Amino acid sequence: DQQVKQNSPSLSVQEGRISILNCDYTNSMFDYFLWYKKYPAEGPTFLISISSIKDKNEDGRFTVFLNKSAKHLSLHIVPSQPGDSAVYFCAASAMGMRFGAGTRLTVKP
């Protein structure tokens, strides 16, 4: 069963605009959430995380928002840059770490 869901397989935005990637989870035992970025032929790399006791975490152009009551988190990238084009995976942790299916972001110049 898919405990972590990313319902948008792809997203295309213009350079300089905001990118919003969404993620939903079903298991209320998850209490730590992460976003990973993946380029072709490489392993995923860590981008940003958030603990369940927070609702927002910001790191430069990247901000993750967590809505525990809705079991929803999102990643905002602003401003988006062409180098941000990659597959983004949402992950949730409760000892084991579960990932979503990924969203392919394309940032057009």
Next chain:
Amino acid sequence: DAGVIQSPRHEVTEMGQEVTLRCKPISGHNSLFWYRQTMMRGLELLIYFNNNVPIDDSGMPEDRFSAKMPNASFSTLKIQPSEPRDSAVYFCASRRQAEVAGELFFGEGSRLTVL
């Protein structure tokens, strides 16, 4: 410092053959994870170990799959016999603490093609 090291990077084999994928975690990391990436399901957790002990193998698809971690610096994922539907990229990842928080560090993956 060396990252997570996986081998082989690419494997092409015929249906029915045994496949062994290898992983060396980052030194000092005591949690190790095996994932499979497919287009449909993204990154699926197959199994993970804490301190060389398997904790959750509920993601292992069938008895054809097995994983071992004989020591803190080595793990294998074996498929016997392999089938075409096993074709995917298999990732190994490690983490410093056996805790909820903490990022995973991934290897570059092993791309398996079963003909």
